Amino acid sequence: MGTEETYIMVKPDGVHRCLVGEIISRFEKKGFLLKGLKLFQCPKDLAQEHYKDLKEKSFYPSLIDYITSGPVVCMAWEGAGVVASARKLIGATNPLQAEPGTIRGDLAVQTGRNVVHGSDSPENGKREIALWFKEGELCQWVPAQAPWLIE
Ligand code: DAT
Ligand code: MG
Numbered sequence: 001m002g003t004e005e006t007y008i009m010v011k012p013d014g015v016h017r018c019l020v021g022e023i024i025s026r027f028e029k030k031g032f033l034l035k036g037l038k039l040f041q042c043p044k045d046l047a048q049e050h051y052k053d054l055k056e057k058s059f060y061p062s063l064i065d066y067i068t069s070g071p072v073v074c075m076a077w078e079g080a081g082v083v084a085s086a087r088k089l090i091g092a093t094n095p096l097q098a099e100p101g102t103i104r105g106d107l108a109v110q111t112g113r114n115v116v117h118g119s120d121s122p123e124n125g126k127r128e129i130a131l132w133f134k135e136g137e138l139c140q141w142v143p144a145q146a147p148w149l150i151e
Contacts, residue, residue, distance in 0.1 A: 005035070005076060006083045006119045007128035008090075012070035015039075019107055020073050023116055025034035026089055026103060027077055031149045036076035036129070036138040042068050050131060059112065066112065076129045076138055083125050086118045 010023050012042045028034065051115050054060050077086065091102025098105035108115045119125035129138070 003078070003104045003151060004080060004082050004122050004125065005078045005129055006086045006122075006125040007117070007132060008077055008119075009132070010073035010074040010075075011067060011113075011115055011117060012072060013066075013108075013113045015071050015073060016105075019113070022107070023103055024073075024075070027075070027086065030085070030089060031145075032077040032079040032149050033143065034075065034087070035078050035140075036074065038074050038133075038134070038137065039071050041071050042076050044068050044124060046131065048099040050128065062112065074132045074134060080091050083119055087120065090116050100110050 008027065010020050014020060014023060024037075044064060048055075049065045051060065051063055051067070054063065057063075076143075089103060089107075091098030091104035093104075093114060094111045095104040095108035096110075098108075100106060103116050104114050119128050
């Protein structure tokens with residue numbers, strides 16, 4: 001099993017639009033390992049820390065308002081190559097440019113309502129999981145299907 005981890009989050013629009021199951025299902029079906037999962041109301045300071053690299057962008061205030069506007073679903077997924085693969089499953093930031101078959105390509109129309117977040121590097125995967133999950137919220141386990149996914 002690879003040790004790479006990524007932080008995936010269904011944003012408030014995805015929760016309101018009842019897309020949680022659909023989005024989780026895409027990662028489950030791919031075969032990655034779910035390590036953590038929770039419905040969570042994000043406080044403003046956490047949203048600001050998560051998106052700190054975008055602080056100077058004009059859309060930053062509305063991005064913070066959006067992410068804190070309702071519950072999100074936080075997930076930690078593990079697997080070899082999971083960061084890049086999850087970004088492919090998610091699709092381009094602008095849903096109009098995201099390929100059909102990707103989550104954003106199939107389920108969203110606007111950048112400011114693009115339903116899901118995925119870490120952009122293994123380093124940020126680790127950083128974001130540590131940011132969004134407390135100690136004890138992640139599970140170490142081996143799924144029954146493991147031998148049928150990785151030889
Ligand atoms: P991604 O979520 O694909 O990693 P990002 O890290 O560049 O994209 O930006 C984080 C989020 O900020 C993105 O999912 C939606 C929002 N955002 C990015 N660019 C935007 C823009 N030009 N207008 C409005 N929102 C934007
Ligand atoms: Mg990003």
